[in-house]
Amino acid sequence: MSKGAREASARDRIAAQRAAERKRDRRKRLVTISVVGVVAVAAIGFGSWYAATQDTAEQPALALPPATVNGDGTVTLAKAGVTAPVLDVYEDFQCPACKALEDSSGSTIKNLAAEGKAKVVYHPLTIFRQEPTRSNSLRAGAAARCIADGKHWMAFHDKLFANQPSETVEGFALNDLVAWGEESGVTDSAFPTCVTSQKHAQAQADQSVEVLRKQNIGGTPELKLDGVALPNETAFVPAKLREAVTAAGK
Amino acid sequence: MTTFARLMLGGVLIAAGWLKIGAPALSVQAVKAYELLPGGVATAVGYGLPILEIVLGALLVLGLLTRVSAVVAGLLMLAFVAGIASAWARGLRIDCGCFGGDGTLAAGQDPGYLTEMLRDGGLVLCAAWAARFPPGRLALDSVLGLADRPGHHDLHDHDEGNDS
Numbered sequence: 001m002s003k004g005a006r007e008a009s010a011r012d013r014i015a016a017q018r019a020a021e022r023k024r025d026r027r028k029r030l031v032t033i034s035v036v037g038v039v040a041v042a043a044i045g046f047g048s049w050y051a052a053t054q055d056t057a058e059q060p061a062l063a064l065p066p067a068t069v070n071g072d073g074t075v076t077l078a079k080a081g082v083t084a085p086v087l088d089v090y091e092d093f094q095c096p097a098c099k100a101l102e103d104s105s106g107s108t109i110k111n112l113a114a115e116g117k118a119k120v121v122y123h124p125l126t127i128f129r130q131e132p133t134r135s136n137s138l139r140a141g142a143a144a145r146c147i148a149d150g151k152h153w154m155a156f157h158d159k160l161f162a163n164q165p166s167e168t169v170e171g172f173a174l175n176d177l178v179a180w181g182e183e184s185g186v187t188d189s190a191f192p193t194c195v196t197s198q199k200h201a202q203a204q205a206d207q208s209v210e211v212l213r214k215q216n217i218g219g220t221p222e223l224k225l226d227g228v229a230l231p232n233e234t235a236f237v238p239a240k241l242r243e244a245v246t247a248a249g250k
Numbered sequence: 251m252t253t254f255a256r257l258m259l260g261g262v263l264i265a266a267g268w269l270k271i272g273a274p275a276l277s278v279q280a281v282k283a284y285e286l287l288p289g290g291v292a293t294a295v296g297y298g299l300p301i302l303e304i305v306l307g308a309l310l311v312l313g314l315l316t317r318v319s320a321v322v323a324g325l326l327m328l329a330f331v332a333g334i335a336s337a338w339a340r341g342l343r344i345d346c347g348c349f350g351g352d353g354t355l356a357a358g359q360d361p362g363y364l365t366e367m368l369r370d371g372g373l374v375l376c377a378a379w380a381a382r383f384p385p386g387r388l389a390l391d392s393v394l395g396l397a398d399r400p401g402h403h404d405l406h407d408h409d410e411g412n413d414s
Contacts, residue, residue: 029396036314040305047301048294051274055297097279097352104275130343166285167354168342219354232350233272 054237060107061114067150073141073200073207075153077110078119085248087118088224090217092127093144093160093172094137098221101236102161105223108238110154118245122157126208127220132170141204143177146194147186155184174198253313253386255379259323260310262373267303269350274300276352283344283353284333302326310380313389316397317381324377330370338363 065079089109091098113120124141128134140160147153159180165171178192194200211217215224223235225248234240270277278296281287287295306326309319334346338361346366347353355361384397391397 025395032394032396033315036309040309040315043305044298044302047271047304048298051271051277051297051301055274055278095354096283097276097354100275100279100352168285168340231272232276236273236275 054239055104056238057104058107058111058238058242061111063114064110064151064154065114065116067154069148069150069153073124073145073203075122075150075157076119077113077122077150077154079113079116082113082116082119085118085226085245086224087112087120087245088123088215088227089120090123090125090211090215090220090222090224092125092137092220093140093157094126094128094133094164094167095220096164096167097219099161099164101221101223102158104236105238105241106158106161108241112242112245117249123211124157124204125211125217125220126204127212133167136165136170136172138201138204139174139177139198140172141208142198142201143172143174143181143195145200145204146188146191147181147184148188149186152181152185156181156186159184252316252380252383253388255376256310256313256316256320256385256389259320259373259376259380260307263303263307263310263323265307266349267300267307270347271300271304273350276350277347280345280347280351280353283342283347284337285340285342286333286336313385313391314396316385316389316391320377320380324374324381327370327374327377331367331374334363334366334370337361 065077068076070076087109091101109118109120112118124144126134126137126141128137144153144156144160147156160172163172163176163180174196178195181191181195215222221235223230223241225244230241230244234244270280274297277300278293281292281296281299282289286292303326306319306323309315310323330346330348337344337346343355343361344353345351345355345359345361346363348366348370385391389397
């Protein structure tokens, strides 16, 4: 073999080696990239699924415990004789996050009361200062104060959240509120006038200011367990809320 | 510089995702507050967004699949900017819900749309930077040989043409 030919074949060999190396590298790269990609996508899928399971509401109990409308417009939901732990629910009928709380943890709160694991107290507040949300909230809050029967009040409460208007439109119209009250079982003949005259609007506004200040509440919803505010990570996750309340009762 | 861009973007994404992931119901509510997506889609986004942000953020901080992650993160930020702009234009009064929260403003608080958009716009620039330039020596991409080696950049197109 001539010197030139030898050199040429050596060059070829080196070139072939390089090509093989490049191919190997490329395959290795591809495998690594695919693995990382698959792991990342799987993590996102699993995380989303887990979030959905965390946000699964409990089945509501068949029967609610006795509900009592108190003189100050709050409502106590508790089995007879249950006085502790106390779960205070501060909410505004117009606030979307309160609706989100009702959708996720609402049934758990009622179930805990039904099981005798907590004394639940609802505090309907008006936190909004802007229109149309402020008037919406006041109309609804004032209407709720026209209901004397706890069972009817609870049904009305649920109906208000189910029919919550957007924050950008006028909602909770007076005639709707009267109709929803009657659908909730209210038969009191004074109820329609009480709602349409907004008899309790001032009381609703005054009490909201006072409670927000006294209880140091920055926004709604807020759950307090024996006077201590629960973090959102507990309040909005039904299983964690149940755990916290059950633990407080021990 | 690329390292800074990806750490910045990744760090913010991890923080944003972490603050949201504990309360899925709130995360869903924050998405719904924009009144942009139909209910079912908004719910899915609410569940998926926090973990998506955390995973993207982790990839960027580690420097793994940096360019792809940066492109996805950049598109996400652009979507946020568009969402906030749209909320602003429609006269909604919401909190962006960027770092947790339910999208509602605290009592007496005004929306901070401009600040929120500028911040997200800055992060879009970070994303563009991290997507445009090679990830740098500190990135896992470089350690694992997933990125083009520094200094060989000019050979890149010729060498591995169809890969990039």
